[in-house]
Amino acid sequence: MSSELVIAYYDASPDTTRQERWQALLTPLLGTFRMVGLLDAAAEQAQIALVWSPPTGRLAQLSALKLIISLGQGVDHLMREPDLPKSAHIVRLVDPNMSHALSQWVILNILDHYREGRLYRAYRAEKAFIQRPQIETADLPVAVYGMGAIGQVIASQLAGLGFDVHGWSRTKRDFGSQITAYHGSDGFRQLTQTCRCHVCILPLTPETEGLFSAEIFNSMPTGALFINGGRGKQVVEADLLAAIRSGQLGGAALDVFAVEPLPDSHPFWDEPNITIWPHVAAQTNPETAARQVASAITSVLAGKRPENLVDLVRGY
Numbered sequence: 487m488s489s490e491l492v493i494a495y496y497d498a499s500p501d502t503t504r505q506e507r508w509q510a511l512l513t514p515l516l517g518t519f520r521m522v523g524l525l526d527a528a529a530e531q532a533q534i535a536l537v538w539s540p541p542t543g544r545l546a547q548l549s550a551l552k553l554i555i556s557l558g559q560g561v562d563h564l565m566r567e568p569d570l571p572k573s574a575h576i577v578r579l580v581d582p583n584m585s586h587a588l589s590q591w592v593i594l595n596i597l598d599h600y601r602e603g604r605l606y607r608a609y610r611a612e613k614a615f616i617q618r619p620q621i622e623t624a625d626l627p628v629a630v631y632g633m634g635a636i637g638q639v640i641a642s643q644l645a646g647l648g649f650d651v652h653g654w655s656r657t658k659r660d661f662g663s664q665i666t667a668y669h670g671s672d673g674f675r676q677l678t679q680t681c682r683c684h685v686c687i688l689p690l691t692p693e694t695e696g697l698f699s700a701e702i703f704n705s706m707p708t709g710a711l712f713i714n715g716g717r718g719k720q721v722v723e724a725d726l727l728a729a730i731r732s733g734q735l736g737g738a739a740l741d742v743f744a745v746e747p748l749p750d751s752h753p754f755w756d757e758p759n760i761t762i763w764p765h766v767a768a769q770t771n772p773e774t775a776a777r778q779v780a781s782a783i784t785s786v787l788a789g790k791r792p793e794n795l796v797d798l799v800r801g802y
């Protein structure tokens with residue numbers, strides 16, 4: 487039996503250079519190891535799986551696995567696995583670089599909406615030099631749903647821009663003086679009814695699937711903005727479409743969809759008040775994430791608990 491370190495890699499992308507890039511970045515941090523494709527026979531010796539959206543059932547076949555690392559912050563792509571090896575820890579990326587990227591995407595969409603970017607671009611096309619009144623961020627209550635590592639960065643960046651920021655978490659938490667904290671289903675209802683801008687950054691779990699439905703959209707102040715950087719399945723898409731078409735919502739900016747890539751025939755494409763992004767709000771950056779991946783691997787090989795462990799029962 488060899489004790490050689492074998493890492494099985496899969497990222498569901500046609501770009502085959504990514505695996506080599508990870509290998510090159512991890513080599514100075516881990517020393518010698520062998521990186522193999524998750525679907526190769528050699529993956530059966532792998533102690534580590536570094537994966538995004540692996541084919542269902544494949545991880546269950548790898549009995550030597552000690553650690554499964556999600557190549558993204560979300561782990562819903564692993565939760566549909568029926569039989570993850572019991573002996574393996576699961577960790578997700580918590581990369582400050584990605585949290586900042588996501589907060590920049592949220593800010594971009596909020597400011598474009600409230601500073602009327604689309605209208606000014608239309609004026610520009612007409613060579614119309616028309617000035618409109620400007621919003622005051624302090625008059626704009628924003629709700630951030632999901633106050634984990636990413637949500638907290640978003641909330642504090644928005645507070646720094648002068649927005650009136652409210653953070654929602656499942657259980658009671660405190661986020662400091664700049665962010666009003668809400669929790670539980672009562673807190674959720676209070677926020678949907680009072681905030682004018684709603685930012686979803688929640689993980690996909692049985693509790694959050696279909697959370698944003700007609701009932702919730704209708705409880706929001708008329709003209710509210712809805713931003714989703716969480717997961718598409720948290721939204722009842724037909725209800726969002728109806729809320730946009732009726733004017734109940736003033737706009738939506740979406741990076742995630744129930745089905746990705748968003749099909750050509752999807753009615754969202756025809757709604758100018760829905761801004762569509764192809765799941766690019768925060769892309770995994772191997773350069774910044776490699777250190778975290780290496781540290782999880784080193785901890786597990788030394789018999790220690792890695793950081794950013796996923797709780798399979800909680801679902802994130």
Ligand code: GLV
Pocket residue numbers: 557558559560561768770
């Ligand atoms: C992206 O959606 C991620 O989960 O990292």
